[in-house]
Amino acid sequence: MLGLYRPAAVQAALTPAADRTTGVRQWEPTAAESKAVEVIRRNPSSLFEAMKWSPDPWQREYLGTTGQRTLLLCCRRAGKSVTSAARTLAHCLTHRDALAMVFPPTLRQSMEYVRHVRLFDRAAGQPVKVERSAGTILEWANGSRLMALPDRQQGVVGFTPTKIVIDEASRVSDVLYLSLRPMLALGRAELELLSTPFGKRGFFFDIVNTPARASRFRQWQVPAARCPRISREFLAEEMVELGERWYRQEYDLAFNDSVDSVFTASVIEAAMQRTAIGPLFDLGA
Ligand SMILES: Nc1ncnc2c1ncn2[C@@H]1O[C@H](COP(=O)(O)OP(=O)(O)OP(=O)(O)O)[C@@H](O)[C@H]1O
Numbered sequence: 001m002l003g004l005y006r007p008a009a010v011q012a013a014l015t016p017a018a019d020r021t022t023g024v025r026q027w028e029p030t031a032a033e034s035k036a037v038e039v040i041r042r043n044p045s046s047l048f049e050a051m052k053w054s055p056d057p058w059q060r061e062y063l064g065t066t067g068q069r070t071l072l073l074c075c076r077r078a079g080k081s082v083t084s085a086a087r088t089l090a091h092c093l094t095h096r097d098a099l100a101m102v103f104p105p106t107l108r109q110s111m112e113y114v115r116h117v118r119l120f121d122r123a124a125g126q127p128v129k130v131e132r133s134a135g136t137i138l139e140w141a142n143g144s145r146l147m148a149l150p151d152r153q154q155g156v157v158g159f160t161p162t163k164i165v166i167d168e169a170s171r172v173s174d175v176l177y178l179s180l181r182p183m184l185a186l187g188r189a190e191l192e193l194l195s196t197p198f199g200k201r202g203f204f205f206d207i208v209n210t211p212a213r214a215s216r217f218r219q220w221q222v223p224a225a226r227c228p229r230i231s232r233e234f235l236a237e238e239m240v241e242l243g244e245r246w247y248r249q250e251y252d253l254a255f256n257d258s259v260d261s262v263f264t265a266s267v268i269e270a271a272m273q274r275t276a277i278g279p280l281f282d283l284g285a
């Protein structure tokens with residue numbers, strides 16, 4: 001059955017709860033709320049500690065970074081998504097009216113990302129009251145919101161986020177990235193890209209491999225050898241099961257040529273270079 005188009009309901013879904021009820025934001029933190037938020041502001045790793053996790057050195061550093069452009073190039077299972085989820089939560093709790101928009105490739109991954117945010121929030125004792133928690137949307141009493149959306153460029157225009165996260169960036173479409181970029185125009189939004197490599201293609205590969213573009217991001221690279229939760233024995237088994245090519249992609253941060261490409265990236269690149277060898281045929285004027 002077709003659902004009715006109800007602009008009022010859509011507007012309500014996009015308006016922070018505090019505004020819906022009063023029209024004016026009236027959130028004033030209690031002393032206890034202020035104190036709890038201050039702890040997270042000063043030490044975002046406390047969110048990990050609330051989960052009884054000890055952050056890896058790169059996780060601690062990443063959580064404490066407030067830069068505008070950050071990029072995580074990590075092996076599978078390194079903890080990219082959970083670290084980003086904790087950083088996004090810290091952003092939402094320590095700012096008023098923040099809007100964090102998260103774009104994993106699929107809806108299922110969006111739900112998983114928001115689940116991690118909820119888990120950190122609960123572990124930290126929900127320092128700011130949660131006003132709304134529905135599917136892939138979270139809203140807090142300080143007016144901050146989190147929206148996790150799947151990879152579709154429709155419906156992303158018109159928002160003014162304070163933070164954009166692209167999870168599994170090597171598997172997200174270029175057209176989504178291109179649609180999101182103008183949201184950075186007002187200079188208020190942080191951009192966070194996280195991924196394991198997935199072939200020599202797409203915007204994530206291009207950014208990592210173009211020094212002028214990469215230099216705009218603060219980068220962390222974490223191969224499996226630096227992840228204390230992945231054992232050497234398991235990696236040896238994976239080398240056998242996955243084969244060297246796939247293993248290097250998943251655990252050693254290697255961008256491989258796509259298996260379905262006719263020419264390797266280096267052959268295509270060489271074809272673009274001027275060389276001493278001219279064409280065999282006269283190509284005419
Ligand atoms: N510092 C830590 N201490 C304990 N457990 C951790 C830590 N960091 C991550 N983990 C565990 O690792 C699991 C995997 O984390 P996460 O899903 O973020 O990895 P990922 O790099 O996004 O993986 P994938 O490549 O599959 O997307 C988490 O569910 C969590 O249980």
Ligand SMILES: [Mg+2]
Nearest residue numbers: 080081082167
């Ligand atoms: Mg992940």
